[in-house]
Amino acid sequence: MKILAMVILGFSILFGAVDINTADKEELMSLKGLGDKKAAAVIEYRAKDCFESVEGITKVKGIGKKFIEKNRDNLIASECKTK
Template sequence: MKLLSLLIIGAALCFGAVDINKADKDELMNINGVGEAKASAIIEYRKKHNCFSSIEELKEVKGFGDKMLEKNRNNITASKCKK
């Protein structure tokens, strides 16, 4: 079952960007350079602040900086949220 989930997530990533406001931990870990700890940090930030208003806000999460954001800019999106 896990293999099937990973295949589905992998296929989705081929066709679209990871939405940092909706993605679960496994989906976030498909972002280049994001492991379990960074994925958890993204989710915690999202819970604390309701959502990300833009992908630039990822720099507020520990472990993310300009280089990391630029490397992944085309693979990340932040859907609209209600703050």
């Protein structure tokens, strides 16, 4: 099962960007510089407030401008849905 998940994740990275408003933990961890704890922090943050733009991810503690520079081509922020 883990192998299948990794294959699917690999294809999603090759053919599409990671949506920081909808990505699961594994997808977020595929980004350069985003490990288990930071991926969990992104998910926790967006449960309260979605990201209006890619730059909004810097509101999460430990994620800064350098992270965006390294991953800009692989990041998107889908439209926020009202709760």
